[in-house]
Amino acid sequence: MTSVSAYIKQMLTKDWAHNFLNAKTAPLESPSYFRGTPHLTGKECTHCFQCMMICPSPGAIEVMKNDENGGWAPVIHDGHCIRCGLCVEICPELVLEAGRVHAMNVHDETYMQFTFHIQVNPVTCMGCGNCSVACPVNKEIDPSLAAKGTSSSDDVIMRVDKGLMTVLHEDKCTGCKTCEEQCPTGSIMVARVLEPLQLVES
Amino acid sequence: MKKTVDVSIPLGPMHPVWKEPCRLKCETIGERVVKAEMELGYMKKGIERIMKGRPWQEVMFLAERVCGICSVIHNMVFIEAMEKMSDIEVPDRAAYLRVVANELDRIASHLIANFSYCYTIEHETLGMYLLNTRETVMDLLEKLTGARVTCSYMVPGGVRFDLLDEDKTDMVIALDKVESEIRRYMQMFDEGPLIALRSVGVGTLTSEQALEGHAVGPTARASGIEYDVRSNHPTYQKLNFHPIVRTGGDNHARIMIRFDEVLQSVSLIKAAITTLPQGLIRGGGVMKKGSIVYAGEAPRGELTYHIKADSFGRIQEIYIQTPSIMNIEACVHYMIPESYSIADVSATYISADPCIACTER
Numbered sequence: 001m002t003s004v005s006a007y008i009k010q011m012l013t014k015d016w017a018h019n020f021l022n023a024k025t026a027p028l029e030s031p032s033y034f035r036g037t038p039h040l041t042g043k044e045c046t047h048c049f050q051c052m053m054i055c056p057s058p059g060a061i062e063v064m065k066n067d068e069n070g071g072w073a074p075v076i077h078d079g080h081c082i083r084c085g086l087c088v089e090i091c092p093e094l095v096l097e098a099g100r101v102h103a104m105n106v107h108d109e110t111y112m113q114f115t116f117h118i119q120v121n122p123v124t125c126m127g128c129g130n131c132s133v134a135c136p137v138n139k140e141i142d143p144s145l146a147a148k149g150t151s152s153s154d155d156v157i158m159r160v161d162k163g164l165m166t167v168l169h170e171d172k173c174t175g176c177k178t179c180e181e182q183c184p185t186g187s188i189m190v191a192r193v194l195e196p197l198q199l200v201e202s
Numbered sequence: 203m204k205k206t207v208d209v210s211i212p213l214g215p216m217h218p219v220w221k222e223p224c225r226l227k228c229e230t231i232g233e234r235v236v237k238a239e240m241e242l243g244y245m246k247k248g249i250e251r252i253m254k255g256r257p258w259q260e261v262m263f264l265a266e267r268v269c270g271i272c273s274v275i276h277n278m279v280f281i282e283a284m285e286k287m288s289d290i291e292v293p294d295r296a297a298y299l300r301v302v303a304n305e306l307d308r309i310a311s312h313l314i315a316n317f318s319y320c321y322t323i324e325h326e327t328l329g330m331y332l333l334n335t336r337e338t339v340m341d342l343l344e345k346l347t348g349a350r351v352t353c354s355y356m357v358p359g360g361v362r363f364d365l366l367d368e369d370k371t372d373m374v375i376a377l378d379k380v381e382s383e384i385r386r387y388m389q390m391f392d393e394g395p396l397i398a399l400r401s402v403g404v405g406t407l408t409s410e411q412a413l414e415g416h417a418v419g420p421t422a423r424a425s426g427i428e429y430d431v432r433s434n435h436p437t438y439q440k441l442n443f444h445p446i447v448r449t450g451g452d453n454h455a456r457i458m459i460r461f462d463e464v465l466q467s468v469s470l471i472k473a474a475i476t477t478l479p480q481g482l483i484r485g486g487g488v489m490k491k492g493s494i495v496y497a498g499e500a501p502r503g504e505l506t507y508h509i510k511a512d513s514f515g516r517i518q519e520i521y522i523q524t525p526s527i528m529n530i531e532a533c534v535h536y537m538i539p540e541s542y543s544i545a546d547v548s549a550t551y552i553s554a555d556p557c558i559a560c561t562e563r
Binding site (some may be wrong): 003035036048054057083100117191 | 262364488
């Protein structure tokens with residue numbers, strides 16, 4: 001009986017009559033705060049590739065060179081994107097935006113930061129120097145890098161020293177993992193360590 | 203005398219009211235089920251193998267995708283386990299916001315479980331009412347985190363987004379609406395005579411049987427076992443959490459305890475919002491080497507993560523123990539032989555809220 005009386009009570013309310021007479025389906029649009037696929041804001045991309053590095057979904061975002069004006073821009077493949085919004089959080093140049101992820105990051109003063117660590121397994125490393133030669137940062141610092149990976153410069157990230165790969169300046173690594181791809185024995189590994197942070201008011 | 207024939211009746215893998223595929227073999231004498239057996243293996247994803255060798259920012263999303271209904275708790279348990287392993291402190295505000303997201307997810311999960319039961323006993327009206335209320339809760343979750351199901355809200359050392367003040371007032375208004383609606387539906391379920399015929403005294407699980415079958419979560423609490431992992435969680439202790447217990451042990455008690463827990467979750471969220479501390483939402487910190495076993499309370503029961511990570515926080519080994527496998531065990535061995543007929547088997551099975559996607563991962 002309580003249910004029946006509840007129905008009747010509900011029918012007598014003004015809202016019910018209004019909804020009954022003006023029955024309408026809700027509009028099929030996602031709200032502004034929905035974290036959808038990221039879109040470009042129009043700011044200039046510096047092709048640091050951090051969005052590609054952080055993306056948990058394989059092949060969802062690619063930073064590519066634009067043919068028309070020669071600039072770089074991320075391209076998002078909607079079918080691969082899982083709408084996590086991490087690329088928006090990591091981007092230092094505010095190129096991307098999804099829902100209100102970036103607006104909330106500005107509001108909370110939160111950001112994410114990468115640090116890169118190089119790990120060499122000395123047992124399996126044969127000291128061929130492929131990683132040292134392939135490294136784009138090494139090439140920039142010491143253009144006269146030998147084909148065996150040895151270098152006279154002390155500023156390079158890594159070089160072959162006495163037949164063994166030694167890492168000198170880990171902090172200069174940009175996390176591109178080119179060395180990992182070039183290693184024939186899989187002895188070198190680049191760890192991308194992510195830290196979520198917030199600005200602390202002093 | 204008429205000869206009694208023993209028949210083995212298979213239910214599933216595809217069944218109109220089951221959400222996920224699994225096969226239930228029932229040995230019957232006449233209409234009565236004497237023995238049941240569960241056959242799993244239709245949903246294996248191999249998600250633990252995919253997790254190996256990946257850093258937390260990728261495993262976090264994989265952990266969410268273990269279960270589609272209780273995704274927030276998988277994220278929370280994984281991140282809290284990694285935090286505990288690496289000695290990362292969480293700011294108070296972030297810890298409270300985690301509770302808000304987790305309890306919203308629990309409400310959504312319990313409502314869909316009760317919808318499923320109402321649908322199984324052919325009370326579709328109440329089921330649809332519950333789904334309507336669930337939409338309100340999902341919208342709140344979307345407003346807080348930006349997504350309805352795979353929220354990915356928690357990160358090591360805090361949460362991703364803060365709760366805005368205008369959203370806070372909206373949330374309190376919507377939760378008041380949810381609470382009043384749930385009270386009405388509870389009354390409908392509790393007093394409905396036809397619902398009582400299908401649920402009171404059907405599929406009884408005594409507390410001894412629950413202990414023997416290792417039942418966890420609402421299934422165990424409906425049989426009088428006062429056990430909830432949330433009572434060991436520091437944030438829940440601050441919010442004065444005490445587990446709810448019912449002693450019925452039948453289908454009716456299992457559904458009613460979920461309604462009770464929805465109301466409890468609403469009050470927990472309200473308490474967390476009103477006493478939300480000011481301050482940071484991210485404390486920072488990087489992952490370290492170590493191994494840990496950490497448990498949290500999923501909507502279905504105790505969820506345990508066994509994790510071993512290397513020095514940069516990459517997962518070396520991981521094993522996820524989900525609550526549904528224990529509840530399925532208790533359900534198949536003790537509840538289903540207690541149900542009156544083959545028609546009650548699916549209702550009894552649904553009342554234990556099995557989640558096959560969790561079970562097989």
